[in-house]
Amino acid sequence: MPTTNLDETARQILAAASRRFLHYGYKKTTMSEIADDCNMSSGNLYRYFPSKLDIAEMFxxxxxxxxxxxxxxxxxxxxxxxxxxxxxxxxxxxxxxxxxxxxxxxxxxxxxxxxxxxxxxxxxxxxxxxxxxxxxxxxxxxxxxxxxxxxxxxxxxxxxxxxxxxxxxxxxxxxxxxxxxxxxxxxxxxxxxxxxxxxxxxxxxxxxxxxx
Amino acid sequence: MPTTNLDETARQILAAASRRFLHYGYKKTTMSEIADDCNMSSGNLYRYFPSKLDIAEMFxxxxxxxxxxxxxxxxxxxxxxxxxxxxxxxxxxxxxxxxxxxxxxxxxxxxxxxxxxxxxxxxxxxxxxxxxxxxxxxxxxxxxxxxxxxxxxxxxxxxxxxxxxxxxxxxxxxxxxxxxxxxxxxxxxxxxxxxxxxxxxxxxxxxxxxxx
DNA sequence: CGATTGAACAGTTTATATATTAGTCAGGCT
DNA sequence: AGCCTGACTAATATATAAACTGTTCAATCG
The missing domain is CATH 1.10.357.10 (Tetracycline Repressor, domain 2)
Known part of the structure; x- marks a missing residue:
């Protein structure tokens, strides 16, 4: 059930988001920051998760x-x-x-x-x-x-x-x-x-x- | 325990406040409104209750x-x-x-x-x-x-x-x-x-x- | 003199303007 | 083609100014 179904990139995104969620909370982490952590553009996140809330749900x-x-x-x-x-x-x-x-x-x-x-x-x-x-x-x-x-x-x-x-x-x-x-x-x-x-x-x- | 300990005026204040609390909620009723309902000044309320929160507590x-x-x-x-x-x-x-x-x-x-x-x-x-x-x-x-x-x-x-x-x-x-x-x-x-x-x-x- | 007032103060809420962000998409890169 | 980018937009959030509210208290009233 956990991350095993996920693409390698999706796992990377989830890991970066999780780190920021834990440190700064949901509202204080931005999609751009998550994207930067993964060395990609913010738009690309949406190829792996439909929305920010869905990243939080997976977390x-x-x-x-x-x-x-x-x-x-x-x-x-x-x-x-x-x-x-x-x-x-x-x-x-x-x-x-x-x-x-x-x-x-x-x-x-x-x-x-x-x-x-x-x-x-x-x-x-x-x-x-x-x-x-x-x-x-x-x-x-x-x-x-x-x-x-x-x-x-x-x-x-x-x-x-x-x-x-x-x-x-x-x-x-x-x-x-x-x-x-x-x-x-x-x-x-x-x-x-x-x-x-x-x-x-x-x-x-x-x-x-x-x-x- | 209820209103029996209270001064007649205090009961009047509490009744007016209760009506407004029930209709509009705590934050949307002002001390001036309660005072007006009782035909007195807002300052006089403080002779009967130490604060607005204390009126709510009594309520x-x-x-x-x-x-x-x-x-x-x-x-x-x-x-x-x-x-x-x-x-x-x-x-x-x-x-x-x-x-x-x-x-x-x-x-x-x-x-x-x-x-x-x-x-x-x-x-x-x-x-x-x-x-x-x-x-x-x-x-x-x-x-x-x-x-x-x-x-x-x-x-x-x-x-x-x-x-x-x-x-x-x-x-x-x-x-x-x-x-x-x-x-x-x-x-x-x-x-x-x-x-x-x-x-x-x-x-x-x-x-x-x-x-x- | 005790009871009451209402103007004044400090703190907070609301309204407004500014800035940031989530999400999209036409285009570029490989 | 398939993957990715980054400027763009609508919506949200932040910052600032204006208005309001709880509370106090010197002055007034009866």
């Missing part, structure tokens, strides 16, 4: 592809139960978001700007992460630790419960440690929910549905 | 006080179990936020602007709502349906799990119905978590903690 796609790859390592961690992997997944996702927010602010800002214009990118990204999380849940179904009938639906619900720790709204307010403690509390609770459903099968859903 | 405090009162009615609903009240609480909170976002956009905008300058107001609000939620949890402890040792901590965790449905980030993306369905899914899961903990007592925490 974000690469970043997020790396993040999904990173999260995918949780799947192969040896000696970790599915429940532990659910926790690993969200703690790692939180840690990556928190760190990127604090020490790559320009990249974070660029992501936010891009998503305003290209919301589809955010959705695709959430779905890609959801597939990793879904694989963890399926593993748990296979070994009997979970009893989830609709994996995609539960995946979305899990993502909802952890949303506060993946959106930057809170990243100003508290330190990484305090937020991680709160996230662990959330995970404790939802894992206990899984434990209940695993022990009670379909009845688990009936019980909570009855509370409506 | 938001009144709005939010009404919202907390509204949520508090969930506590007295007859024939509802504590689990049902937890669900009622969050569905009502979501509904109020969603509706206010869509049909009082100026009030929503003013809230957001104010919180940037006065974050303390947001914290106080969250704590006030947390106290209502905490009372529901204590009720559940009393009648044996829950088994929560640290009510304030669990209150915060519950607020975290539902955060996505109380922040306006998603209010553009989906309709009220679809979001309510997702919120119900979240509540189903955390209530099952409570069910597990209630059935297993302290062991519940041990089980999920062991997944670390």
């Amino acid at each position: 974000v796609r690469v970043l997020r592809g790396e993040q999904v790859d990173n999260l995918r390592t949780v799947l192969d961690a040896p000696g970790r139960s599915p429940a532990q992997k659910v926790r690993d997944f969200f703690l790692l996702k939180f840690k990556l978001a928190y760190e990127r927010f604090h020490d790559k602010p320009k990249a974070f800002e660029l992501s936010s700007e891009l998503i305003l214009e290209r919301p589809k990118v955010a959705l695709e990204w959430e779905n890609a992460e959801g597939r990793v999380l879904g694989e963890i849940l399926s593993e748990g179904n296979a070994d009997g630790s979970f009893a989830i009938d609709d994996v995609p639906a539960i995946t979305k619900i899990l993502q909802n419960t952890a949303y506060r720790f993946t959106s930057p709204a809170l990243f100003h307010e508290s330190g990484e440690e305090a937020l991680a403690v709160e996230l662990n509390g959330v995970i404790d609770l939802v894992l206990d929910g899984f434990a209940w459903r695993s022990a009670h099968g379909e009845q688990g859903k009936t019980v909570s549905a009855a509370s409506r | 938001v405090r009144v709005l939010r006080g009404e919202q907390v009162d509204n949520l508090r009615t969930v506590l007295d609903a007859p024939g509802r179990s504590p689990a049902q009240k937890v669900r009622d609480f969050f569905l009502l909170k979501f509904k109020l936020a969603y509706e206010r976002f869509h049909d009082k956009p100026k009030a929503f905008e003013l809230s957001s602007e104010l919180i940037l300058e006065r974050p303390k107001v947001a914290l106080e609000w969250e704590n006030a709502e947390g106290r209502v939620l905490g009372e529901i949890l204590s009720e559940g402890n009393a009648d044996g349906s829950f088994a929560i040792d640290d009510v304030p901590a669990i209150t915060k965790i519950l607020q975290n799990t539902a955060y996505r449905f109380t922040s306006p980030a998603l209010f553009h993306e989906s309709g009220e119905e679809a979001l309510a369905v997702e919120l119900n899914g979240v509540i189903d899961l955390v209530l099952d978590g409570f069910a597990w903990r209630s059935a297993h007592g302290e062991q519940g925490k041990t089980v999920s903690a062991a997944s670390r």
Whole structure:
């Protein structure tokens, strides 16, 4: 998915643009500067990318592809139960978001700007992460630790419960440690929910549905 | 907490300001306009409020006080179990936020602007709502349906799990119905978590903690 | 004398003019 | 031909000037 589909020249352009995006941000890097870095004219950039925003989109796609790859390592961690992997997944996702927010602010800002214009990118990204999380849940179904009938639906619900720790709204307010403690509390609770459903099968859903 | 502490003149000022805030927004209403509405000079406003922002803060405090009162009615609903009240609480909170976002956009905008300058107001609000939620949890402890040792901590965790449905980030993306369905899914899961903990007592925490 | 005013000040917003930039394309180069 | 250039344009952004607004306070009023 990352740069492998791209022409050699396109890769060069993307690399030059990425350097400037990270240093100066999206709005403060001009097409002429990117072209100069690549020893070509600005007009030639448009032979490889339809617009400046598309370069930014590719930049974000690469970043997020790396993040999904990173999260995918949780799947192969040896000696970790599915429940532990659910926790690993969200703690790692939180840690990556928190760190990127604090020490790559320009990249974070660029992501936010891009998503305003290209919301589809955010959705695709959430779905890609959801597939990793879904694989963890399926593993748990296979070994009997979970009893989830609709994996995609539960995946979305899990993502909802952890949303506060993946959106930057809170990243100003508290330190990484305090937020991680709160996230662990959330995970404790939802894992206990899984434990209940695993022990009670379909009845688990009936019980909570009855509370409506 | 609302306007009862206020001087008669201060109430008049607040009422005039509120009308203009709702119609035109915070930045587009001037102190002179508020003063004119009250048949007084702009300078005289400062005998009753230290600054324009403080008028806005009072306006938001009144709005939010009404919202907390509204949520508090969930506590007295007859024939509802504590689990049902937890669900009622969050569905009502979501509904109020969603509706206010869509049909009082100026009030929503003013809230957001104010919180940037006065974050303390947001914290106080969250704590006030947390106290209502905490009372529901204590009720559940009393009648044996829950088994929560640290009510304030669990209150915060519950607020975290539902955060996505109380922040306006998603209010553009989906309709009220679809979001309510997702919120119900979240509540189903955390209530099952409570069910597990209630059935297993302290062991519940041990089980999920062991997944670390 | 306490309550109120409105002119004055500093800071900010808005309006206007100037400059820069994203994107195009007719032509040049290889 | 296929790739690239760089002047050109419309749109955006920056810089500057004018107008306005929040806030203060000496003077006025009742």
